[in-house]
Each structure stands twice: as structure tokens, then as C-alpha cells.
Amino acid sequence: MKLRLQVILAQAGVCSRRKAAEHIAAGRVIVDNKIVTEKGLKFDPAHNRILFDAVPLPPPEQKIYLLLNKPRGYVTTLKDPQGRPIVTSLIPDISQRVFPVGRLDYDTEGALLLTNDGDLTQRILHPSNEVNKTYRAVVAGNPGRFQLKLLAAGIELEGRKTAPARLRVIAGANKTTTVEITIHEGRKRQVRKMFAAIGHRVISLKRIAYGKLKLGSLPTGKYRFLTRKDIKLIF
Secondary structure (H helix, E strand, O other): OOEEHHHHHHHOOOOOHHHHHHHHHOOOEEEOOEEOOOOOOEEOOOOOOEEEOOEEOOOOOOOOEEEEEEOOOOEOOOOOOOOOOEHHHHOOOOOOOOEEOOOOOOOOEEEEEEEOOHHHHHHHHOHHHOOOEEEEEEEEOOOOHHHHHHHHHOOEEOOEEOOOOEEEEEEEOOOEEEEEEEEOOOOOOHHHHHHHHOOOOEEEEEEEEEOOEEOOOOOOOOEEEOOHHHHHHHO
């Protein structure tokens, strides 16, 4: 696949895209035995021989996309100073270095994307794209219709109103209610805070979908590879 030369240099770890433009203009990049000084030109790193300061670039890293059913008790960071388990310890047979897309709280389980594709990560996390995330929350008590409408319309949290949400009651009992909630924001512990704001503590929380990409029957602690078709379901 053809990419802008700045992007190829950045993905190879040579420098940032902005710095790459300077290096290209300075004549430090050679493509197929010719010095390239014009930025914006596109090449295929799998077919064009690209050198930086006379050193060939490493072959492009294969993009990898995983959907993990994160258990409770794991953090979505690559290192934890407190020594808590990290999600990448659940994928020991994956040799590529991947990172979580966004976060899922320590005490929350469910769907978590991991990838080495920075561009896709940015698309998913950028607020303007409004990627929906669906959660299944078991909450204390029985929130009424009016309370759920408040959440659906948007409720003020820490001085800022939440975006509209979709809510659906799945099951109810004497002491708990199971609610499915879909939001596109990514504030820290947002779903828990939303229910706390209407007086109903979240007992357990599980993310079950990104857009139309569903967790399905994937067992807890296991992962599966995603295809391009799967990725399209997110948006």
C-alpha cells in the first residue's frame, strides 16, 4: 500500500512526521537509488527500496488487531508501578508489540481492542468520530424511568454535561437492575459516575461492544484476531 514518505519514515521509527519533512527536504532520503526532496510523494515500503542516511529502512511492521475479553483485576497499561496484572500478560503468544485502544477500568471487564496501528487508534479515540461503546451494568436498586431518561438526555458530571446516551433495561430484581447503556464519550469511570449521579451504585460493569463489533461468546481472558471486516463494524 502506498503511503506518504513522511508517514513511512515515522512508522519506521526514524522520526516524527513533521521532522521527516525536514529530512526529506535536506536530501537525506533515497528511494530506489534516487534522492527524494519533495514531500508528499507516495511510495510502497513493501516494493520501494527506501534508505535514510544511506541505511535501509526496516521492513514495515505487520498490523495486528485483537479483541480481548478483559477480566476484572487487570490494568490497561503496558506497565504498572503498583505491580498489578497488565492486559498484555493475557496475550503471551503475540510477538508484536501491541497497546490497548483507550482504557477499561481495573474493576471493569469486557471488550478491549489491542493493536499496533496508531492511525486506527486515533480514529477510534478521537471525539469527533463518536465511536459508540456499549456496556452492561448491574446496578444497585431499581432506577426509575425518569432517572434513566435523565441519563439518556445527558447529566452533569464534574461541571460538564454528558452527551446523550441510549439505555435499555435488560432485567430487574428486588435489589438489582441490569441496564445496557451506549455512550460515545470516554471520560474516566464515566458509566459508574453516571449511575452514581442518580443514586444507583454500579455493582459490576462489562463492555460488550464497540459500535457493531460485539464481544459475543468470547471467553473471559481470551482474545481473537480481527479482520478488516470486523474493523469496519466499529465505525
